[in-house]
Amino acid sequence: MNASPEFASGFSPSTAETAPRVNLPFEFRGSGAEYFRIWIVNLLLTIVTLGIYSAWAKVRRMRYFYGNTILDGHGFEYHAKPIQILKGRLIIFAAYVVFLIVIRAVPMLAILALPLAIVGVPWIIVKARTFQMRVTSYRNLRFNFHGDYGGAMSAFVGWYFVTAITLGILFPLWLHKRVSYTLGHGAYGKTQFRFVTPSGRFFAFCYATAAMSALAYALFFYVLFKSGALNPDPEAVPATPLDLARTLGVTGFAMLLAIAAAGMGIWGYYQSRFANASFGGLEIGNARVVSNQQAGALAWIEITNLLGMVCTLGLFYPWAKVRKARYMLQQTSLDTAGGLAEFQAAQNEAGEALGEELGEFFDVDFGI
Amino acid sequence: MIAGRYFDGTSSKGAAASLALGADGIARVHGLHHKVEAPFGEIEISERVGNIARRLAFPGGGVFESTENDAIDEALAHNRIKARAGWVHRLESRWRLVLGALVAVALLSFAFVQWGVPALANQVARMLPTEVDRRIGMGTLETFDRLMFEPSRLPAGKRASLERRFREMTGSLDDGHVYRLEFRRSEAIGPNAFALPSGIVVVTDELVDMSKVDDEVIAVLAHEIGHVRGRHALRQMLQAAGVSALAVALLGDLSSISGILSAAPALLTAKQSRDFEREADTFAKQWLRDHDVAESNFDAILCRMSGEKGRSNEAVDFFASHPATAERARCTDVN
DSSP states (O other): OOOOSSSSSOOOOOHHSOOOOEEEEEEEEOOHHHHHHHHHHHHHHHHHHHTTTHHHHHHHHHHHHHEEEETEEEEEEEEOOHHHHHHHHHHHHHHHHEEEHHHHHOGGGGHHHHHHHHHHHHHHHHHHHHHHHHTTEEETEEEEEEEOOHHIIIIIIIIHHHHTTTTTHHHHHHHHHHHHHHHHTEEEETTTEEEEOOOOHHHHHHHHHHHHHHHHHHHHHHHHHHTTTSSGGGGGGGHHHHHHHHHHHHHHHHOOOOOOOOHHHHHHHHHHHHHHHHHHEEEEEEEEEEEEHHHHHHHHHHHHHHHHHHHHHTTTTHHHHHHHHHHHHHTEEEEEEEOOOOOOTTTTTOOHHHHHGGGGGGOOOOOO | EEEEEEEEEBBOEEEEEEEOOOSEEEEEEESSSSSEEGGGOOOOOOOOOOOOOOOEEEEEEEEEEEEEHHHHHHHHHHTTOOTTTHHHHHHHHHHHHHHHHHHHHHHHHHHHIIHHHHHHHHHHHHHHHHHHHHHHTTTHHHHHHHHHHHOOOOHHHHHHHHHHHHHHHHHHOOOOOHHHHHHOOOOOOOOOOEEEETTEEEHHHHHHHOOHHHHHHHHHHHHHHHHHTTTTHHHHHHHHHHHHHHHHHHTOOHHHHHHTTTHHHHHHHHHHHHHHHHHHHHHHHHHHHTTTTTTTHHHHHHHHHHHHHHHTTTGHHHHOOOOOOOSSSSTTTOO
């Protein structure tokens, strides 16, 4: 085999440089109506089994979204076993009950909760991330995660304290460390992911978000003060919503609406830039992920999803999820040299065998 | 013959292949580079979900993948192979059954919020010591003092006589709560009284001024004691938590939206708050009967209080925290 250290997946560096760029788009093939049917049936089964079926429902939901995520003609597959998930949930529940009983019996032990969390959280992150990656496959090749405990401790806990000491100024660096740890230690088959976004991009969009938020808040309070809704004299503060509306007037109300819309826009800006900087910094073998989410489009989807949910008492939920997934995947593609390369399976990988060893791991959906 | 793609598991490179389930109980995959076969029983066939690609995992680690779900289901049925969770897919693919499930979910959720949550909250409250109530109410009076209360200007004698009767009322209750009566003046609130979960009952000067006899104030105090005794603040918090938990369970993972929906309990619990008012009314009336105080005192003061407030806020009655006065008291002799 011709595997050089940088290209473990078995294609030569020379082809990577000379081959024409081929862009492979991601695509979401699910539909809101179809997902609605799956969602509501599994909801009913969950309720009538007093929650036990929720583990089976989760697997069906995940399989629906993974399976409809299409790249180069093939979907992803989610392999977690419902029993594993149920076991994991029972373990968490039991641990919580034991914790409550111990705290009740010996309240002094509560001071151990924080150190225990500091030691335990990185461990849970490694286990959960490993589980999430290993139960995912594409073209019958599993994903994997090679992050270790020390790395998680440093990225999630160590840098948290650095951020706290510097009064949040270094928050973007903390975020960068976490994303870099979580994405950079992934692997597809035996090909390791690389995370290449420099921390500067994180500083740029985090600081821009902070500046825009500060401006929006300042404007918000300015309008309230100006209209008398926030009068320093307590006697003059409007008592009822009707009085408040009268004080604000049409202009004030319109301005508040505009500020709310701007707030959603800022949220969309942060989410889209975060996704673009995170996923867009991922390289696998000869491929590079391209993420091109737009602030306005994302904010619009979120606002209309929210309205849809409110107007339908939540029944719009499946459509909301599908719309969001569809947009996010639409804006994501894989930039490759001469098409998707052939990736090799990891040495120890033998079909389904890996999945069964994972019973001890629980599925915690960890945000970065 | 079912068309699909075969991945042998050693690399991501697959090849077009076709699958046939033979009458001899052997499944065969034929491809350009592959020829794989295994007895039905040794193949793991993934459950059907919507129309995502089906996976047939062969013993050696190879997988045959195909989106021809209907053909696969048909072939499985033809060979009497039971498709896993096939019944769930059948439920999911018929709109009539789905609508039935929708109605059932709606009814069950409603029943849970209406009866399940209050009953559960009541059970949990019973298990918690009254210390919890005290913690909830801690600091509340200080906050109100800063925001809207002034010291009482009632004559000391009036306050002393009401306090004496309040002590008589609460001394024999023996329910773990520590009761205390406080007088405050507040133009913003007007004639009113309320109870803090810590056992402090606050009555405004305006209410005492409005009363014609002390027994009317006593009737209101009995109602407030009913709130403390019934641990309504704690139960309300537990109920809100229960409804939020339901919302999260139903709409699990769309974070920003479930955040908005966590405000919904405030509306849903308005009805439960009215139930608490009724419970406190019942307690007050029972107490009045037991202690030979005329129930008419309760009706009289309540009617006068609602008359003072006027009818300006009838429109918000749907979300109102209190039941309509007409339901709570007979206002024949208003004012």
